[in-house]
Amino acid sequence: MRSTPLHPVARLPEEWSASLAARGERSFAAKQVFHWIHRRGILDPAAMTNLPARLREHLAAEGLGEVLTPERVHRSEDGTRKLLLRLHDGATIETVLLPSVSGPGSQAQLDADAAAADDEDDEADAQAGATPRTRVTQCISTQVGCAMGCGFCASGVAGLKRHLGAEEIAGQVLLGRAMLEEGEDLRNVVYMGMGEPLHNYEATARSLRLLTHPEGINLSTRRVTVSTSGLVPEIARLGADFGGQIALAISLHAADDETRSALMPINRKYPLDALLAALRAYPLPRRRRITVEYTLVAGQNDDPAEARRLAKLLRGLPVKINLIPMNPIEASSLGPPGQERVAAFQEVLTEAGYSCFVRRRRGDDVSAACGQLVLLGAKPKVRRALG
Structure with missing residues (x-):
């Protein structure tokens, strides 16, 4: 059982369908929301202009927004x-x-x-x-x-x-x-x-x-x-x-x-x-x-x-x-x-x-080559030759 709710950006269309249907939204709203996020790359509910205002407010309250x-x-x-x-x-x-x-x-x-x-x-x-x-x-x-x-x-x-x-x-x-x-x-x-x-x-x-x-x-x-x-x-x-x-x-x-x-x-x-x-x-x-x-x-x-x-x-x-x-x-x-x-x-x-x-x-x-991506601020522990 999931201990925390799914982040809005992590939801698949069928999960949007279930959550929005429970709120009485029309079935096609789930596809619209998923399109905005994953096809158009828009994570600001206020910019989702074809959604009803009440739905945009709900998405904002759920935490939909930039994750990075x-x-x-x-x-x-x-x-x-x-x-x-x-x-x-x-x-x-x-x-x-x-x-x-x-x-x-x-x-x-x-x-x-x-x-x-x-x-x-x-x-x-x-x-x-x-x-x-x-x-x-x-x-x-x-x-x-x-x-x-x-x-x-x-x-x-x-x-x-x-x-x-x-x-x-x-x-x-x-x-x-x-x-x-x-x-x-x-x-x-x-x-x-x-x-x-x-x-x-x-x-x-x-x-x-x-x-x-x-x-x-x-x-x-x-x-x-x-x-x-x-x-x-x-x-x-x-x-x-x-x-x-x-x-x-x-x-x-x-x-x-x-x-x-x-x-x-x-x-x-x-x-x-x-x-x-x-x-x-x-x-x-x-x-x-x-x-x-x-x-x-x-x-x-x-x-x-x-x-x-x-x-x-x-x-x-x-x-x-x-x-x-x-x-x-x-x-x-x-x-x-x-x-x-x-x-x-x-x-x-x-x-x-x-x-x-x-x-x-x-x-x-x-430092973008294979093996060079590093955690910012990490303190290196020098590894010597192996063996």
């Missing part, structure tokens, strides 16, 4: 924008807007399936004579801080402060869409910001339903990727609840339990055998693949022998592999290997038959 306040925009030289957002209780989170860039290998390798969908749209636009638009991927957060404690990630430096509500997760996308620049379209959303999405399962699942609802933003499930450090029961739950339609990314980062446990404490609870079994059981649609994220940490997991172990470990799974040279963080003395080491690791996997990409570094000059 943008405090600062950090703009990278490559066009990436990191938004610092203030929550109602004073806590802060970060979300990142990643415009596509031109050039070989330029597509941010966050979700290759979504990228393929973008390519289809581009072809359709070209045939219709439409002006090409800039695709934007938004990386969103699900927690204030993080409990996972991965050795290469800044988000967990101060531990977990609290979960975000579904309204705060979906609200990042509403705000990000409102902050797009001329000629930009929000195409993809990746749950790869601060926090472990599946550790906050209920709010993550509700936000997915909000973002993909046909009466709202109506994101295709092909364009939404949830990344997890490997919470095995919740992987199964995500697959069952969404029929495998939500794209799944796994933060793997090692091919043996000893190395992975040193880098990622969650591996002690859900070791590789259990994780790989969960991936094999995930109800993946035909021609879709799981994304394997592998952060290369110098001297820890970047040896070509480790690449061979990884190739063997993943054999038979429908996967694509994103290699991520570790982005430096203040809380760690760990760092990335050199380019030659990265290329040698990639070559092993490519020769083994895998689609393997090296993720292009985006936004690192404003």
